[in-house]
Amino acid sequence: MEMIIFILVSLIFAIAPLLVKSERATRILAGCFFLTQVVGIALIIALKHTDVVMLSIFRTDTLAVLFHILMTAVLGFALIHSSSYLKAEGVTTRSYKAYYTLLMLLAVAITCVYYSDNVAMTWVFLELTTICSAGIIYHREFKLSLEATWKYIFVCSTGIAMAYLGILLLSTVAEHGALDYTALKAVIANGNPLYLKVAFLLMIVGYSCKMEIFPLYTVGVDANYAAPAPASAFISTALVNAGFVSIYRIYDLYAVTGEVFEWARHTLILIGILSLAVGAMFLRRTNNYKRFLSYSTVENMGIVIIGMGIGGVALWAAVLHVVCHTFVKSSMFFQVGIMRHIYDSYSINRIGNYMSINRVGAIGFILGTLVLLAFPPSPLFLSEVMIFSEIISVGSWWLLVAMLLLMCVVIYSIWSRTLRLGYHSNQDELHLSEVNRRLSYSAAVLLVVAIAIGIWMPAPLRSAIDVIVNIG
Amino acid sequence: MILSLIILYVLTLIYLAIADRFRNHTTILALQGLLLFGIAIARLHEFHPVEMSFIIAETLIFKAIVIPAILMRVIRLTKINRIHSSSSQFGALVMSIVALVASCTITYYMADQRTDMIFFGVALYALLSGLILIVMRKRIFAHLIGFLVIENGVFLFSMAIGVELPMLINLAIMLDILISILILGMFLRRMDDDIHTDETDALTSIKD
Numbered sequence: 001m002e003m004i005i006f007i008l009v010s011l012i013f014a015i016a017p018l019l020v021k022s023e024r025a026t027r028i029l030a031g032c033f034f035l036t037q038v039v040g041i042a043l044i045i046a047l048k049h050t051d052v053v054m055l056s057i058f059r060t061d062t063l064a065v066l067f068h069i070l071m072t073a074v075l076g077f078a079l080i081h082s083s084s085y086l087k088a089e090g091v092t093t094r095s096y097k098a099y100y101t102l103l104m105l106l107a108v109a110i111t112c113v114y115y116s117d118n119v120a121m122t123w124v125f126l127e128l129t130t131i132c133s134a135g136i137i138y139h140r141e142f143k144l145s146l147e148a149t150w151k152y153i154f155v156c157s158t159g160i161a162m163a164y165l166g167i168l169l170l171s172t173v174a175e176h177g178a179l180d181y182t183a184l185k186a187v188i189a190n191g192n193p194l195y196l197k198v199a200f201l202l203m204i205v206g207y208s209c210k211m212e213i214f215p216l217y218t219v220g221v222d223a224n225y226a227a228p229a230p231a232s233a234f235i236s237t238a239l240v241n242a243g244f245v246s247i248y249r250i251y252d253l254y255a256v257t258g259e260v261f262e263w264a265r266h267t268l269i270l271i272g273i274l275s276l277a278v279g280a281m282f283l284r285r286t287n288n289y290k291r292f293l294s295y296s297t298v299e300n301m302g303i304v305i306i307g308m309g310i311g312g313v314a315l316w317a318a319v320l321h322v323v324c325h326t327f328v329k330s331s332m333f334f335q336v337g338i339m340r341h342i343y344d345s346y347s348i349n350r351i352g353n354y355m356s357i358n359r360v361g362a363i364g365f366i367l368g369t370l371v372l373l374a375f376p377p378s379p380l381f382l383s384e385v386m387i388f389s390e391i392i393s394v395g396s397w398w399l400l401v402a403m404l405l406l407m408c409v410v411i412y413s414i415w416s417r418t419l420r421l422g423y424h425s426n427q428d429e430l431h432l433s434e435v436n437r438r439l440s441y442s443a444a445v446l447l448v449v450a451i452a453i454g455i456w457m458p459a460p461l462r463s464a465i466d467v468i469v470n471i472g
Numbered sequence: 473m474i475l476s477l478i479i480l481y482v483l484t485l486i487y488l489a490i491a492d493r494f495r496n497h498t499t500i501l502a503l504q505g506l507l508l509f510g511i512a513i514a515r516l517h518e519f520h521p522v523e524m525s526f527i528i529a530e531t532l533i534f535k536a537i538v539i540p541a542i543l544m545r546v547i548r549l550t551k552i553n554r555i556h557s558s559s560s561q562f563g564a565l566v567m568s569i570v571a572l573v574a575s576c577t578i579t580y581y582m583a584d585q586r587t588d589m590i591f592f593g594v595a596l597y598a599l600l601s602g603l604i605l606i607v608m609r610k611r612i613f614a615h616l617i618g619f620l621v622i623e624n625g626v627f628l629f630s631m632a633i634g635v636e637l638p639m640l641i642n643l644a645i646m647l648d649i650l651i652s653i654l655i656l657g658m659f660l661r662r663m664d665d666d667i668h669t670d671e672t673d674a675l676t677s678i679k680d
Contacts, residue, residue, distance in 0.1 A: 120641045121644065123645075124641070124644040124648055127648040127652065128648065131648075131651055134659075143667055144678055146659070146663055146666055147667075148678055149659060150612070150659050150663060151678075153655055153659065154615060157619060157652045157656070158606070158619055161623060161626055164626055165599070165626055165629060168626070168629055168630050169633065171635045172586060174635075177635065177636045177637050177638055179641070192584050194582060195582075195584075222678050225678060282680055285680045286680040287680065288680075291680060
């Protein structure tokens, strides 16, 4: 019941901006929404309501709570940055209110995905995220955003329909239609192995549009490109994490299926390496900083999926990788949003000389790049080393070589473009706008958090990941 | 009774592959909704008022009336008429028959004793038909039809494997799909207004 109250209160604050008249009132309501999330998390932790099933639909387990905390952190910054972004864009009050409403509704849908304890309800909430995201992607209302929105809704809906087929196949093992993860886990080993394999494949393909991995990664990249930058930061982290949580729950479910699980792990490794390859290839080709960051998400999620496929310590590292990626990637998207204020462009070939125009932003972006490329003390260094060591221990040398080669391409592509932004001169006449350094500093806060995790990992985070991967 | 309804359903899928006008596609989708209603009712072993009302809502109201009405409205407003003048109907028919043969083969190897083989095969054929429509047709509206054919296939599939999901989940799934269709229809109109196109070839502006 508490969960329903929490969701209802969140929904009220999310929809309320449509009923008020001013932008200021919208910002206040957004603040209330953010506080609701903080209070909700605090109550779950303080009342030790972890691992409690509510209404047979929601479960407040460690995985859900951890990702809810991450989402709330990114949301807080997204709400602040959105206000400046929308003011700079000069949007109407109506559009301003609609944007905030959709962003908060998306946050509610994502929260429901995290807490969902039922495989079918996870599907329902993921489909809801598609609908909320669509409005945000179309927010700028230009030709390309219309194209991106159509592709996003269509591909996600078709992909999610495939995932639903997988759920139906999976439900052949369910007793009395019980589709909660715990009940399914108890009986899944009795299922028809062929059905289980097809179900797994369909669900992974369907959810790949949310986690931005091969094969349906393209819609996520297009969505990030078309959406306002602060919303892209949210989509590229919180929504991607929703995809990760959904896939992780399926992965956990299959862990007891023996031979089928082995097959599923090999499938994940294949999907992971293909995602990494796609990320590496398009990082070289793209000429847009937002698409550039999106392909970096594809690449990083590829590493995560490989970690899940390898298992053992690599699984632990995969969860850590997702956690840290959330901080780093959101920080970089916010920095890119500030860049747009200044240059009115995301074009890699056109803009440059950022170090002399906005030193704080440039340092934030370059540091973010270093952390993203897993240079110590980046927490991603830790997670990637753990994944590599596990790959070596299981003797998958071909995988190690393939990953290292692809990551060399990634490092070259990302680093060369970052240096170009910082030090290369502008290619043509640009009308530079005023720099808002406070926003650059605020975006850097998320990066500092990521670096802090790399230097000194908090014990609660360590034990939370232990619980998630069943070590604790 | 069920077998004749299923055969009729297969015929609608073959007709969809070769139909030229979008109004015919929409009428066929409405007919599929009616057939699904008949099949679902015929499969009910005993009378459950709640289950019965849900079947009526999902098939008769939603699939046979509401969705076709939305599609007809989109056709009226956007004035789209035919699939495409250069599309090969013969090629589509061949693809459809290949899909039918593939569905039968896959069903033979895949279906176990708990699965209704005829339902399974037809559901698979519906899914492949929807995918063929999406891949082979250039007009965006045809893609929407393909998506709805897939959704109908999924409905048949749930009957093939005899899954009985809780009512709340069924309702949530139904509402989700309805909202998706509404939004897709809305954006299709918007594309017609803003980009002045209803072909996928025009949707290639976003690239690296």
